[in-house]
Amino acid sequence: MINYKIVQEELGNIKQITEEEKIKKLSQDYYYFSPILSEKLADKTGDLVLQPTSEDEILHIAKICVKHQIPITIRGAGTGNYGQCIPLNGGIILDMTEMNKIQWIKSGIARVEAGVKMSILEREANKQGWELRMIPSTYKIATLGGFIGGGSGGIGSINYGQLRDRGNVHKVKVVTLEKEPRIIELIGDETQQINHAYGTNGIITEIEIPLAPAYNWSDFIVVFDDFMNAVKFGQVLSDSDGIIKKLVSIHAYPIPNYFLALKPYLPQGKSCAFLTIADNSFLPLQELVKEFRGEITYNPQDKQEKPLQLIEFTWNHTTFHARNIDPNLTYLQTFFWNLEQVEKMYKHFGDEVMIHLEFLRVGGKAIPAGLQLVKFTSEKRLNEIIKYHEDNGANIANPHTYILEDGGRKKVEPEQLKFKRMVDPFGLMNQGKMRAWNQ
């Protein structure tokens, strides 16, 4: 039994949150997008929230966790979707949002503390003509440490692939939970050991990432009578090296009906594409739209009105808006390897699985990744839908599990397990999330 009174005394001046309601709130994320996770995680909560402001404080917390054998769950902004930062066995919630300094930005590289908001880093990078290579649609509040710990890719992934791709993370500093906690630095390929590890194997305190040259971007809405025509347009746009873009997001009708704020630009019955295109690529974009018989319904270069932020209607924000109207909807995450697979699923499932695609680069090739909206009826039916996709060659990164290996990875990453054995030998970090450790 952990005596939190003693623990709190030993923590000294480190900022603590002890009110039950606040702790409960800071123990949750967006797991409820999944009806399966909703049932399993709704009542889970930590015992104490800590908000460190320096690496020294984190080291001190690590020592106390080891001394009293307290489970510890790290949290950025808590926007993850799979209960990644929900503690299964109580303990300390380590809120990293006060560790938010930008140390430097130079020559297209940024060094920051892990709790920095991605929007703030983006704003600072822009001042020097740079931007983040990829951002999740939650970038306004999400932290960079949380993106590396629990995210995968986003707006920009059409150019730079995913976080896991070599070169997208340069260095990280990590606090260990060994008998004598210490700080270690991982460089280059070594950073894979903590990438998308749900904070099970080290507290990331500092990150060095490469940036991308910034463009003047504009968001466009294009509508199409035929969904598969919109998909083909998305593929050709993604493959068009001469058109500079960072978002190619395609939505089958009736998904556009869920975007209430965009209603004037989304005619009934039509599928749509949300695009972010460099201003200097507008001319070839118009030509491509014409070739595919689409219609541009929102073009900020034509209008006086305030530019729309389409980012927040794409990636998993699509699910967010749809669920606001129909909470019975859930979603899937799918790698389609060709357009035939997309068409087959579109015809097979109809409106039960409404297709939303985000084009991204995998192994140098642009592919349509699905974040389909699913009309949920039962877990059994959801599993049948997943199986049908897999039987037809699509890969599902299951968002209805909090177990690391059962989600996107599908297998134990030996290097992550080996690293965990070294940095978290007592198994205190985010308990219950890494199957390989539990076995």
Ligand SMILES: Cc1cc2nc3c(=O)[nH]c(=O)nc-3n(C[C@H](O)[C@H](O)[C@H](O)COP(=O)(O)OP(=O)(O)OC[C@H]3O[C@@H](n4cnc5c(N)ncnc54)[C@H](O)[C@@H]3O)c2cc1C
């Ligand atoms: C509406 C919506 C849209 C989304 N869109 C996208 C998207 O486009 N792309 C995408 O990849 N994701 C997306 N997500 C998921 C999530 O928002 C992102 O992955 C985001 O980057 C997570 O950042 P966070 O700070 O909220 O992390 P958290 O949710 O707080 O944490 C995520 C994981 O990282 C671990 N972690 C956090 N900080 C650290 C640290 N310092 N050291 C070690 N581990 C740490 C946590 O323990 C947890 O397991 C979306 C989610 C929602 C709800």
